[in-house]
Amino acid sequence: MKKILVTMAFAVLPAFAFAAGGNVPLDHMKPDLEDKVSLQKGAATFMNYCMGCHSMKYARYERVATDLEIPLELFEENLIFSDAKIGELMNIAMQPSQAKNWFGNPPPDLTLEARLRGPDWLYSYMRGFYADPSRPYGVNNSVFKDVGMPHVLAGMQGVCAHKPDTGAEPQVDPLSGRIVKDSGCESYTTKGTMTKEEYDETIYDLVNFMVYMGEPSRMESETLGKWVLLFLVILFIPAYFLNKEYWKDVH
Ligand code: HEC
The missing domain is CATH 1.10.760.10 (Cytochrome c-like domain)
Structure with missing residues (x-):
């Protein structure tokens, strides 16, 4: 538990360093x-x-x-x-x-x-x-x-x-x-x-x-991200019907 807490403390540390950049x-x-x-x-x-x-x-x-x-x-x-x-x-x-x-x-x-x-x-x-x-x-x-x-x-x-x-x-x-x-x-x-x-x-x-x-790679990831989301949306359609088909006989 202690270890987890320490790790978590370190994980949020950079956020504080950033916030301390100036008080203007x-x-x-x-x-x-x-x-x-x-x-x-x-x-x-x-x-x-x-x-x-x-x-x-x-x-x-x-x-x-x-x-x-x-x-x-x-x-x-x-x-x-x-x-x-x-x-x-x-x-x-x-x-x-x-x-x-x-x-x-x-x-x-x-x-x-x-x-x-x-x-x-x-x-x-x-x-x-x-x-x-x-x-x-x-x-x-x-x-x-x-x-x-x-x-x-x-x-x-x-x-x-x-x-x-x-x-x-x-x-x-x-x-x-x-x-x-x-x-x-x-x-x-x-x-x-x-x-x-x-x-x-x-x-x-x-x-x-x-x-x-x-x-520089953020530009690529942002464009790629949209295609990935679109792909997931399209994949959802056959997955939905396949799921229905599988469970048809069970219900
Ligand atoms: C004539 C030389 C010169 C030109 C041209 C110049 N700078 Fe600077 N810049 C400096 C110097 C010297 C420092 C360091 C100042 C200090 O630490 O006191 C600096 C510091 C900076 C910093 C702060 C760096 C830090 O400490 O985080 C930024 C941001 C910056 N410049 C942006 C720019 C931008 C954007 C341009 C173009 C529009 C520009 N500079 C043009 C000389 C120049």
Whole structure:
């Protein structure tokens, strides 16, 4: 009995480790691995804006292109910015020791980041940068305090003037039904090229892509799962009649 209890305690332990990831309320996002267009857009954002510093070295370009249904030549021409070949691992040239000098901490590999932090955390983090002149790159983050990463998407989002309220319930004006206050940024010190909604969507796609990267086989299992269920439903029909036939003489 004791053994069983100990085993059970260990089984639920990872859930607590995850919950202890931070006490900041997070905005919620629901990944959709069937939305190929969203995944493709997310991949494009990642290759353009993140791979200068972050590798995804446990994955190969070719697998990503195939899973996301992007023709290999198109992917190689437009989304690989180093001289890497399509069959290679998604490595980068930046040396961790150099990077540590520049940023305080080296940018970690992000292949499994969505499994480490979870989609809600990533979605809130990428929308959580705000102006803080006391920091080396002029920004801080509401989810990751004193982060060493610059706000690389400031051109799109702009720079938020105040610490954004993550995880806040939207407040609706009871008369007009319009949302008067939402989570995320309220006002900006520098304007970006996107509206708040467009930026949120870009980050949704980016995080969706990172969730796919953390577990590429999940996409396959989800599709396969539907066929398996359909198979079981069809199998049920002959099984039902066979069962009836067998018991006919008994009753
Ligand atoms: C100029 C280099 C640079 C670029 C470009 C960059 N990052 Fe970072 N990033 C960093 C550094 C440095 C850290 C480590 C910060 C620290 O630990 O203080 C980091 C940390 C992170 C973390 C947190 C890792 C953790 O500790 O769990 C995430 C998530 C992240 N980056 C996502 C992104 C995404 C997504 C993009 C593209 C939109 C991006 N980064 C682009 C430098 C960069």
